[in-house]
Every structure is written in structure tokens, then in C-alpha cells.
Amino acid sequence: MSLLTILRYPDPRLHKVAKKVSLFDARLRQLVDDMAETMYDAPGVGLAASQVDVHERIIVIDTSETRSDLRVLINPELLWTSPEKIVYDEGCLSVPGIYDGVERPARVKARAFDVAGVAFEVEADGLLAVCIQHEMDHLMGKVFVEYLSPLKRNRIKAKMLKEERELNRDKRRTG
Numbered sequence: 001m002s003l004l005t006i007l008r009y010p011d012p013r014l015h016k017v018a019k020k021v022s023l024f025d026a027r028l029r030q031l032v033d034d035m036a037e038t039m040y041d042a043p044g045v046g047l048a049a050s051q052v053d054v055h056e057r058i059i060v061i062d063t064s065e066t067r068s069d070l071r072v073l074i075n076p077e078l079l080w081t082s083p084e085k086i087v088y089d090e091g092c093l094s095v096p097g098i099y100d101g102v103e104r105p106a107r108v109k110a111r112a113f114d115v116a117g118v119a120f121e122v123e124a125d126g127l128l129a130v131c132i133q134h135e136m137d138h139l140m141g142k143v144f145v146e147y148l149s150p151l152k153r154n155r156i157k158a159k160m161l162k163e164e165r166e167l168n169r170d171k172r173r174t175g
């Protein structure tokens, strides 16, 4: 297993639309293992393949306190979303250090395939419902900051670009 590099907002590759997975093979299993390891290491509660520059419809999620309930959703589709909404303070491994409220349907029902290609359905509320929707947005090239006001988004973009410059400068110094 190996850790994958997570793209940072506003990297334009985060806005690519992911394609459906058609081969449930050893390569997919390896990728899912690496994505899970990367998510746990970060640490985060979810990771979409788009965030590691693989533009295929693959998500890993673990919202459990004990970090022992890995969910893998391949080619996920939302079957139903509740009319009632919740506002949750979301964060993202591609936008480190930023948290802000996003309103979404409070409950969802989704259909996906596991790593062996077996279809399953999941009904979720609370953090898991938020997480499924947040990660599915990534697969469509959408980052949660796009739900915020243009003013907030521009501030976040400027902060991220400044941090990026500082990271690169430190890399040049040490490397």
C-alpha cells in the first residue's frame, strides 16, 4: 500500500468530471486500498478519487469514531434525497484548515458497487449523509467551497495559494 498525494484547492484538476469504473480488477482493489490508507493517514472521514488525481467514480468513507467502518462506493448514484435539509460545518482534505456551513438534504439513499462489483444500497443521515454528498460532488468536479459566497471563496482561494507558495519555497530551501 502507499500514500497518494492529495490535490489542493484551487488545483484545476479538482474540477474534472470522473468517469464510471468498468473494470473491477486488481488495479481497482489496489487503488481503493491506497485511497483508504491515504484517508486514514490524513486523517479524514472521506476521500474521492478525484482528490488523488484519478478521475473515476470511486469514494472511500469512514465516519466511525473508531475508524473501523470503511465504506467503499464505486459508481455511486443518489436514488433519493430528503426534502428536509441540514447545515453541517464541512471541511475537505483538499482545502486543509477551512471549515464552513453547507446546507444539504439531511438524508439520502444511494446505490453503489463494492470493490468486487456487487451492487448495494445505503441509507444515511447525519455525517454519513453529508459525507456521501460531499464526496459525490468531488466526482462531478465540485469542491464544497463552491457552495459559499464568492467573497468567502475568493478569500479561501487566496489563502490556499499563499500557503502553496510558502510550501514550495520551503521545499526549494530544503530540497
Ligand code: NI
Residues within 6 Å of the ligand: 091, 092, 093, 094, 134, 135, 138, 144
Ligand atoms: Ni472534500
